[in-house]
Amino acid sequence: MKSKLAMMGGTIALVGLLAGCASKPPVPAAQLSQTSGSIRSAHELGADQDPHSAYYLDLANKQLGQAKKRMESGDNNRAAALLMRSEADADVARELARDKSARIEAEKTIREVQDLKARIGGSTP
Numbered sequence: 001m002k003s004k005l006a007m008m009g010g011t012i013a014l015v016g017l018l019a020g021c022a023s024k025p026p027v028p029a030a031q032l033s034q035t036s037g038s039i040r041s042a043h044e045l046g047a048d049q050d051p052h053s054a055y056y057l058d059l060a061n062k063q064l065g066q067a068k069k070r071m072e073s074g075d076n077n078r079a080a081a082l083l084m085r086s087e088a089d090a091d092v093a094r095e096l097a098r099d100k101s102a103r104i105e106a107e108k109t110i111r112e113v114q115d116l117k118a119r120i121g122g123s124t125p
Contacts, residue, residue: 060089
């Protein structure tokens with residue numbers, strides 16, 4: 001799964017770089033805001049609590065930091081590409097955290113149903 005996500009991130013970065021080669025693009029402020037929101041959302045869903053999702057959240061944060069440095073130096077093409085990768089990794093982290101949360105809830109519900117079945121089965125004559 002990691003290799004597919006890495007390839008997707010690389011493809012997104014390449015497209016971003018190729019699309020912006022013609023002239024100096026404007027500062028990607030909207031993308032910065034959107035990416036920051038995706039990272040915040042992943043964090044709020046507990047992506048930092050699970051090693052698998054934390055890996056992608058860490059990548060997203062590192063790429064966000066790199067993008068900010070590129071923006072400061074005026075390399076807006078590279079900053080935009082890094083922001084796209086960062087957002088994609090934050091989205092992966094968020095979905096992994098959401099999936100884990102859903103799995104935990106499902107397991108809890110299954111245990112509750114099993115407990116109820118045991119109580120009902122044990123109380124019938």
